[in-house]
Amino acid sequence: MKLQNFVELPAPDDVAASAMASTTYDKGARTAVIFTSEDGGSWTAKTPVWFGEAFEKLGGKVIKKLNHAIGTTDYSPQITEIMNIKPKLPDAVYVCSVVPDVGILARQLIAAGYDGWVVGCDGFDDPSLNATVGSNEALSQVMFSTHMATMPGTPAGKFLAECKDAGYNVHSVFDVLGGDMMKILVEAAKIAGTTKDGMKILKAIQTHDKFELMSGGTVSFKEKGTWPVRKIPIIGFKDGKRFVASSEVPSFIPHSK
Structure with missing residues (x-):
């Protein structure tokens, strides 16, 4: 039986992976290598596989699957395998893991002469990624899916700046997700006419057409019940600065129902 007694504001990992696959394909990539790891549960093990499913649904092809461990600082064995792929190097390499690992992989792979895309998930979304990758030129080959754009000037960026000015210790997209969820709860309580009956508030969340987000845009739980229908931003880099690519x-969802 499918549970309906909860909601989650972040889109499921397979949804984000599908959005990343779509953008990667739109950028001209037709072949990809995926990195998987059992160290981070389904996030690191399954998200790359879901990227591959969506990429192949679009017409691309996953030509190699490589393993890695969280905490790796030397990707020489995997990079050697990639750089020996014939007759042509892959157009994209996908990994879903943490910083600094993903930044180290991107830096070492590009330094080895790889000139394709290095793409990934929300694990890339950390301010330290830029310094870890190392150069603006290398960053221009990097893209990742995330929950929202938090650059200065964006609604989420402004929220983080206001929180910092007020003395709160905030720094990431997850702080903004918390703020968005509080905004949804307040609006749902108004719709339900109660602040005490949790099931009525939950029903209001799951039946309301859409909620305006503090971070920009809208979200709706009406179709899926427990997880949101919302746009997935893909972040790229130009001259070392992040932008929404x-x-x-995404229309194709590999796993979540």
Whole structure:
């Protein structure tokens, strides 16, 4: 039986992976290598596989699957395998893991002469990524899916700046997700006419057409019940600065129902 007694504001990992696959394909990539790891549960083990499913649904092809461990600082064995792929190097390499690992992989792979895309998930979304990758030129080959754009000037960026000015210790996209969820709860309580009956508030969340987000845009739980229908931003880099390369609700969902 499918549980309906909860909601989650972040889109499921397979949804984000599908959005990343779509943008990667739109950028001209037709072949990809995926990195998987059992160290981070389904996030590191399954998200790359879901990227591959979505990428192949679009017409691309996953030509190699490589393993890695969280905490790796030397990717020489995997990079050697990639750089020996014939007759042509892959157009994209996908990994879902943590910083600094993903930044180290991107830096070492590009330093070895790889000139394709290094793409990934929300694990890339950390301010330290830029310094870890190491150069603006290398960063221009990097893209990742995340929950929202938090650059200065964006609604989420402004929220983080205001919180810091007020003395709160905030620094990441997850702080903004918390703020968005509080905004949804307040609006749902108003719709339900109660602040005490949790099931009525939950029903209001799951039946309301859409909620305006403090971080920009809207979200709706009406179709899926427990997880949101929302746009997935893909972040790219130009001259070392982040920008939104695309923002879409993917049409193909590999796993979540």
